[in-house]
Amino acid sequence: xxxxxxxxxxxxxxxxxxxxxxxxxxxxxxxxxxxxxxxxxxxxxxxxxxxxxxxxxxxxxxxxxxxxxxxxxxxxxxxxxxxxxxxxxxxxxxxxxxxxxxxxxxxxxxxxxxxxxxxxxxxxxxxxxxxxxxxxxxx
Numbered sequence: 001x002x003x004x005x006x007x008x009x010x011x012x013x014x015x016x017x018x019x020x021x022x023x024x025x026x027x028x029x030x031x032x033x034x035x036x037x038x039x040x041x042x043x044x045x046x047x048x049x050x051x052x053x054x055x056x057x058x059x060x061x062x063x064x065x066x067x068x069x070x071x072x073x074x075x076x077x078x079x080x081x082x083x084x085x086x087x088x089x090x091x092x093x094x095x096x097x098x099x100x101x102x103x104x105x106x107x108x109x110x111x112x113x114x115x116x117x118x119x120x121x122x123x124x125x126x127x128x129x130x131x132x133x134x135x136x137x138x139x
Contacts, residue, residue, distance in 0.1 A: 001038075001083065001136055010040045014040035025059055026058070078096065078134040086134065094135070099131055
């Protein structure tokens, strides 16, 4: 998996297009948002086609079966697609971020903050509890 030549523009267009889209399990949750953003930058999905869910319960089952928890599932998918693990203080625009609140969550860095879906559209999060950061290599 590699970023397309114009990934920067494609990523910005992706955020603008989806800024008002509300969180919905199995349709637009933190994993599907992050996957869609990566697909906008690369043309490829990070989430395997066989991994699907429709609500919080089935999302947790899918994550557990694939990687024990969200952190493990993202690490497994990132390793399979050869993403580069980055130290959190070197996080840049387009990077995939795993952070912890009550549980593990994920989002994408816009260059300044972590962006993730909420009930009111996309929100930014200046989360201090960043656990892992993954970067898609340039093409």
